[in-house]
Amino acid sequence: DTVVLDKTGTLTTGQPVVTDVVAIGTSEVELLRLAASAERGSEHPLGEAVVREAQARDLQLQPVTRFRAIPGQGIEAGIDGYVVQFGNRALMEAGKIETDVLAERAHELARQGKTPMFLAADGAVLGVIAVADTLKPSSRDGVARLQRLGLEVVMLTGDNVQTARAIAEQLGVDRVEAEVLPQDKVEVVRRLQSQGKMVAMVGDGINDAP
Numbered sequence: 001d002t003v004v005l006d007k008t009g010t011l012t013t014g015q016p017v018v019t020d021v022v023a024i025g026t027s028e029v030e031l032l033r034l035a036a037s038a039e040r041g042s043e044h045p046l047g048e049a050v051v052r053e054a055q056a057r058d059l060q061l062q063p064v065t066r067f068r069a070i071p072g073q074g075i076e077a078g079i080d081g082y083v084v085q086f087g088n089r090a091l092m093e094a095g096k097i098e099t100d101v102l103a104e105r106a107h108e109l110a111r112q113g114k115t116p117m118f119l120a121a122d123g124a125v126l127g128v129i130a131v132a133d134t135l136k137p138s139s140r141d142g143v144a145r146l147q148r149l150g151l152e153v154v155m156l157t158g159d160n161v162q163t164a165r166a167i168a169e170q171l172g173v174d175r176v177e178a179e180v181l182p183q184d185k186v187e188v189v190r191r192l193q194s195q196g197k198m199v200a201m202v203g204d205g206i207n208d209a210p
Contacts, residue, residue, distance in 0.1 A: 006203020007157035016133035018053035072181035110162035
């Protein structure tokens with residue numbers, strides 16, 4: 001009676017693109033160069049989008065001296081002697097990095113259905129890069145057909161709440177589970193089951209059988 005749909009690659013094409021580059025502590029080119037250098041070799045769709053954008057602009061990427069992925073938040077890398085953090089607001093908060101100067105712009109980007117990612121170097125925020133993943137042409141109709149069958153449709157994503165709600169509105173989905181870390185997605189299914197629901201999960205977001 002309940003269908004949980006993973007967002008990226010299931011409802012969306014899984015081929016996000018960079019839509020906005022907002023620099024405050026450096027140039028747009030340098031912001032994108034640092035982000036793409038940090039993400040080079042990344043298997044995350046958002047990271048791949050940033051690298052593709054830098055390559056399209058013929059930017060020279062820099063070597064990374066160390067790299068650490070923080071699941072559900074972003075990455076940390078050593079570039080040009082800087083410690084670079086690139087990811088969501090939770091990553092910035094964990095590093096006690098002030099992002100208020102970009103808060104309104106990031107919020108507006110999220111309301112547009114884009115995913116804003118902050119970049120900081122040595123503890124100072126330098127800007128935000130927004131990425132958008134387009135919906136599959138069949139997604140809205142597929143959701144509507146499930147709803148006509150009397151099924152409750154839930155969209156599950158690691159995206160921030162504003163971005164997730166904007167995308168859900170485009171799809172006609174009423175229930176959204178947002179800002180869910182990869183390792184916690186299975187817990188959403190378990191929680192729904194504990195409410196007496198029979199749950200089907202569609203997508204690659206579950207890595208532990210409920």
